Amino acid sequence: MKVLIVGAGIAGLSLGFELLNQGAEVTLLEAHDVAHGASGAATSYMEPRLGTTAIRAVEWEALKRWPEFAGAIEQASGCDAGFREEGQVRVAIENTLSWFEKDLSQRKEQGWELERLDPQQVSEMEPAVCRDVVAGLFLPQVRWVDGRKICSALAAAIVAGGGTIRTGFQVTGVTATGTGVELNSACGDIVCGDALVLCTGTGNAFPGAPRDMPAVRPVRGVNLVVGMIGLARPLRHIVKHHRGNLCPRGDDRLIVGTTYDPGETALDASADVIEKLYRNAEPILPGIRELPLLDIWCGLRPKVGDGQLFVGRSSHQPNMYFSMGHAGAGYLRAPVVAQDLAELILGTGDGGLLKPLVAG
Numbered sequence: 045m046k047v048l049i050v051g052a053g054i055a056g057l058s059l060g061f062e063l064l065n066q067g068a069e070v071t072l073l074e075a076h077d078v079a080h081g082a083s084g085a086a087t088s089y090m091e092p093r094l095g096t097t098a099i100r101a102v103e104w105e106a107l108k109r110w111p112e113f114a115g116a117i118e119q120a121s122g123c124d125a126g127f128r129e130e131g132q133v134r135v136a137i138e139n140t141l142s143w144f145e146k147d148l149s150q151r152k153e154q155g156w157e158l159e160r161l162d163p164q165q166v167s168e169m170e171p172a173v174c175r176d177v178v179a180g181l182f183l184p185q186v187r188w189v190d191g192r193k194i195c196s197a198l199a200a201a202i203v204a205g206g207g208t209i210r211t212g213f214q215v216t217g218v219t220a221t222g223t224g225v226e227l228n229s230a231c232g233d234i235v236c237g238d239a240l241v242l243c244t245g246t247g248n249a250f251p252g253a254p255r256d257m258p259a260v261r262p263v264r265g266v267n268l269v270v271g272m273i274g275l276a277r278p279l280r281h282i283v284k285h286h287r288g289n290l291c292p293r294g295d296d297r298l299i300v301g302t303t304y305d306p307g308e309t310a311l312d313a314s315a316d317v318i319e320k321l322y323r324n325a326e327p328i329l330p331g332i333r334e335l336p337l338l339d340i341w342c343g344l345r346p347k348v349g350d351g352q353l354f355v356g357r358s359s360h361q362p363n364m365y366f367s368m369g370h371a372g373a374g375y376l377r378a379p380v381v382a383q384d385l386a387e388l389i390l391g392t393g394d395g396g397l398l399k400p401l402v403a404g
């Protein structure tokens with residue numbers, strides 16, 4: 045089966061990798077570059093949200109599959125994916141203690157592995173963190189990956205496995221041809237396949253797209269990238285606080301995030317937004333303004349409805365599929381979404397853990 049995938053973010057790339065591994069022929073079409081969308085701006089840590097719904101079950105299973113998933117990508121590509129398992133240190137200062145205690149008791153109820161830390165233990169684990177921290181919590185299950193690295197590694201693995209990736213290929217229309225699909229592009233080229241999967245993030249629908257393609261609302265997120273060279277010891281864990289998080293990228297860079305800006309689509313952050321990120325992080329990492337600001341990442345989280353994952357077959361076009369609505373958790377859920385959706389498309393599975401959630 046030849047599967048055409050539109051969109052080379054984490055959704056399209058991870059699905060392409062799985063489809064190839066399961067024996068399909070794969071072509072990815074991307075309007076810009078690999079990880080041009082939300083996937084290139086993400087903090088990309090994996091922390092299941094609180095709760096016990098079907099989507100939380102997907103998140104916990106995905107978290108479990110991540111080490112093997114990242115290992116398979118690294119092996120197939122020969123590239124480092126920046127996958128890390130050092131865990132998360134959550135911290136509270138005096139005026140955020142009630143947030144911290146409530147979060148801690150919910151995690152206990154839901155069976156999280158955790159270790160309460162006193163301020164001395166926090167400072168041993170993360171010496172750069174503020175001395176005003178009054179309580180801490182270590183969550184060893186939280187992991188992260190370098191989003192840009194793993195997207196590049198996935199692209200390399202797809203090409204090495206015989207798949208095709210065409211960047212600069214903006215899909216402008218699709219026609220169902222009876223047994224398959226035909227895609228038109230802004231550059232005039234036409235590509236044919238047996239099935240189509242839309243992994244278009246916040247991209248617009250195009251003529252011929254299935255009628256049940258959902259409306260997607262962008263929720264902008266901004267991250268600062270700062271150098272850690274000025275710190276006596278670089279951060280080793282994700283540090284989460286009431287107003288955001290600090291996530292290491294190797295030993296030399298730190299991602300300082302993250303904003304949640306519904307309805308905002310500008311892909312350059314204003315001075316106010318940058319100031320807000322500094323102000324939020326400063327009570328936890330007092331030296332942050334002295335660290336060099338290396339980059340500012342803006343991305344649009346693709347949100348459908350109230351945050352529903354929208355995956356599965358179109359009910360109007362039997363050989364067209366969706367992998368949309370990844371909102372703020374596209375990295376976390378990727379191993380399950382890609383593996384279970386690939387089986388559904390190839391007819392070798394019923395959607396697995398996605399079954400209660402699939403569209404169509």
Ligand SMILES: Cc1cc2nc3c(=O)[nH]c(=O)nc-3n(C[C@H](O)[C@H](O)[C@H](O)COP(=O)(O)OP(=O)(O)OC[C@H]3O[C@@H](n4cnc5c(N)ncnc54)[C@H](O)[C@@H]3O)c2cc1C
Pocket residue numbers: 050051052053054055056073074075076077078079080081082083084085086087088089090213214215216243244245246247248250264265266267301302303342343344345346367368369370371372373374375376377
């Ligand atoms: C600041 C920020 C922090 C985040 N942190 C985390 C986190 O810590 N953990 C986590 O799990 N998730 C996180 N996310 C969310 C995560 O980034 C998204 O869920 C994920 O990247 C969505 O992937 P996607 O492939 O669906 O979309 P995208 O990455 O947006 O990719 C869609 C691609 O489709 C292409 N495209 C669209 N239309 C067309 C067309 N017509 N023709 C060709 N190509 C097209 C676009 O160019 C784009 O490259 C974060 C997001 C942001 C913005």
